[in-house]
Amino acid sequence: MVKSRKVRSRFLYVQCNHCNNKQVVFGCTKTKVNCLACNTPLLVPTGGKALLAKNPATKLPNAHILEILDRNL
Template sequence: MAGNFHSVKCPDCENEQVVFGKASTEVACAVCGHVLVRPTGGAAEIEGEVLDTVERRA
């Protein structure tokens, strides 16, 4: 499965969470519940600040 994992900072509570760049469902912050990732049918729309690419997959 191609796609990358990213470390994302929540814009509301600044919690850092690892998310999949091609998520097929909404991903909420584990602390405050703010939606961090929204699916788009391809690369997901990331709402928070991307801090780092944790794992690259080809």
């Protein structure tokens, strides 16, 4: 018997607003995710879903989501 699988892992394809580097990040990360190119924080953990990190000075997000990658593996 096959039950419908819940999608628990969600990956986000994000682009850094500072250096335009694109990378795939885990959307439910428990740790901060930094840009691999310029080390700007991109995601902050909230206990459940992670949120895009914001620049405290401009209140603008440090990254934007290009695509949500849901995979039923």
